[in-house]
Amino acid sequence: MNFSESSQRERWLLTAEDLSKRRQMNMDKAVAAIKASREQTEASASQGPDSQPSKKLRTISLDDEAKLSRFYQSKMQKLCKELTRAFGFKPKVQGTALTFFKRFYLGCSALDHDPKNIMLTCIYLACKVEESYLSAEEFCRMIGQDSSVVLQNELAVLQGVGFDLVVYNPYHPLDGFLQELEAQAAESSLPDLQQCNAALLSKIKASALAAIDALLMTDAPLLHPPGLVATAALRSACKGKLPFDGFFKVLAKRSSSNLPDDQLPHRMAKMAMSLAALDELGRQGMERVPDDQVKKIDKRLKACHNLLLDPDSQAYKDAAAAKASREAERRRTKLADRRAESELASAHLLGSSSAAASRQLNGKESAAAEGPPEQTPEAHAIKRQKLA
Missing domain, CATH: 1.10.472.10 (Cyclin-like)
Known part of the structure; x- marks a missing residue:
């Protein structure tokens, strides 16, 4: 995801x-x-003898x-x-x-x-x-x-x-931006980045992390995506060390790759407004109470x-004790209801089994009292033939 x-x-x-x-x-x-x-x-408390006005x-x-x-x-x-x-x-x-x-x-x-x-x-x-x-x-x-x-x-x-x-968090996109910045400097595709080297990149990263610390003290993570927060931190870190405008255009184009070219200026202007708002938040984040x-x-x-x-607090403990008591009573009531239902089901099952057994026994007794079934004339004729 x-x-x-x-x-x-x-x-x-x-x-x-x-x-x-x-x-x-x-x-x-x-x-x-x-x-x-x-x-x-x-x-x-007002019902007690030591009640005092609130x-x-x-x-x-x-x-x-x-x-x-x-x-x-x-x-x-x-x-x-x-x-x-x-x-x-x-x-x-x-x-x-x-x-x-x-x-x-x-x-x-x-x-x-x-x-x-x-x-x-x-x-x-x-x-x-x-x-x-x-x-x-x-x-x-x-x-x-x-x-x-x-x-x-x-x-x-x-x-x-x-x-x-x-x-x-903004840390992952910041690492990606720094790698991209190093790659752009190595390729010399942006003349402004030619002075960028490993030592300068290390200083920029430290400043960017400090800028993220300040932004995290504010509502920035609730107002802006982490990539934009990282961009604002990197731009702040580059001030006085490295020109950022050319690299910002590279980032804007990459983040707007699915937009038509005529919409890119509007996208960049919108990002610039968000970055300005993040700069203000960063200043607020550096203030200490x-x-x-x-x-x-x-x-x-x-x-x-x-x-x-x-x-x-005692009020919390009293409320928790009352809640636990109510929960225990609810469990006791539920258990008693289940036992009653189980006993009723068992009684019904035993009553049904006894009735079935009684019907079966009555059927056997009546069959014995009636004797063997009466044979038909055809059955008598078959029996005489077997004897002959």
Whole structure:
């Protein structure tokens, strides 16, 4: 399967407006759930002697959530680079982990699931998906965390990403572009590339990977195909080192090989607009969120997050215990119903067998009482002939 036929292209490439709508909807839904949960808790508490007036709910904003998300994604990048140094993992582990994180929070809010825990599970899953397996125990031992935090969120993350685990990252197309760039320089088909050599290519690759790191901190993977993200990273890396316009035309023609020649200028203009938008995203991705801002946002998040979705909260544990009790009662009821049906079927079967046996026995008794069947005159004549 290639990218054009993938679920990533079909389900996970959106517009900026779509992203804004989804995030606002997730925030509204989370706030409504928290308010309903608190009202129910306060209604129960108000019946007690120590009831107190409720405090006003102060939630985080969408802008706060975006800053929190960017902060934890920067943490994910650092952790993934540590894994790369320690175990030789490829950069695609980082790209896949960040993509899982972005997709997960398109279906819920940070008010529902703490990003600090979700980011660890996303890295753990990315290691498995990208064939760089690391056990949860070993991974958490390395970063000083409890493995239960990673494992208890695994199913939630899988469901959150719709079990779409194949991720197309910009790293593979970037490698292809660099090979093409080297080939074009060797052939001298583009005069602008004559100064390109192995040392310069190495510097360009390092700059392009840094540009991809910055783009992965933004919504770029949700807005643009990986090939276009790689093109933007390469163009950014070539600035001040190597002219890119001639090579860009080569890439545009190759990606538009199925288009008529008269449509190529429109295609190139459209790609140029997308690259300009990606340049702006790259600048945003290089900005870091100050730690003091994150601490304030995180404090408000902890004070207002949905307790029913927090495995460490008492409300979650109580709800889980109640659910387990209901499930156990449902299983007991189902088992009792099955036993009753089985007993009824057995009784019906035994009753039918007894009736059949009774009919068979009655038939034999009546036949014995009636004696042998009466013989016809023809039968008597045949018997006399045999005796003679």
